[in-house]
Amino acid sequence: MDAIKQIFEGLEFTEEELLFIGKRSTKIALKKGDVVLSKGGLALSQFYVLEGCLRSYFIDSHEKDHTVQFAIHDWWISDYTAFFESSRAVLTIESLQNTTVLEFTRTAQQEIFDEIPKVERFFREKMEHSFGAFQKRIINNLSKTAKDKYNDFLQTHAQIEKHIKNYHIASYLGITTESLSRIRREIARG
Template sequence: MKSITEIFKGLELTDSEYAFIKERCQKVALKKGEVLLKKGQPTLSQYYVLEGCLRSFFEDAQERDHTLQFAIHDWWISDYTAFFDGNPAVLTIESIQKTIVLEFTRKAQIEIFESIPKVESFFREKMEHSFGAFQKRIINDLSKTAKEKYLDFLQTHKEIETHIKNYHIASFLGITTESLSRIRREIAKD
């Protein structure tokens, strides 16, 4: 039950409401490098990260990875466009560390929302926050230098930066690994 209460911290739920939610989710353990969702698959679930780290990415026509998101403890991840509109995934989600997530299917989520309306409000607020964070990231990508983006990345992802491969970080920042190395050298000199 602790993992469920962790998700809904700040929301007052009864023991029976927690039990109802717990019955509608599944714990999934992933090894490092294991794929949780593959491009082209139906996207039926979203995931809450209990421990570990995941990344979502897409491949362009030249088969280059572009990392969209890292998800660590207490973060949510899915291919949300596909999750909400029912289309196949355009993103792939893989674990970059040993990871444990709670899986919530769309069907289970709707059952929870219908039975416990305050959970729907809770999720709406989470989605609003996530939308704002993605918008902020897009603005930063359009307006900041590579060095500024990297410094922002360190601020947001300081606990995982040393566990992520350089090319994943570079992919997230939209730069080459060589540029990332140059930026790190510049920062080390400062």
């Protein structure tokens, strides 16, 4: 129940409502390297990260890895296009470290929305915030230098930067690992 309260911080629930939500979520412990969604699979769920770190990525036709999102404590992750359209995933979601998530299927989410309407509003507001963040990321990727993108990354993901591999960061920024190393050296020199 504490995890449910943590997810929906700011909302007041009755004991029955907490039980209703709890019965429609599944706690999953993942090991580093575990995959919770594979490209081509059905994206039937979204995941709330209780601890650890996940990343979503796709591999292009040239076998280049592109990280779309990192998800750390208190973040949500899924292949949202596939999740909302009930289509096949284009993204893969993997655990970058030992991670614990709560899984909510699309069906469970709809049941929660129908039974407890304030949760639907909560999710709508979260999705609005996420949409704005993705749009900001796209604009930054189109308009900022690699160094500026890295500095933005440090502000957003400071708590995980030291715990993930350089090639994941470079993939997220759309640069090579060599460019990332150069940028880090420049920053270290001041």
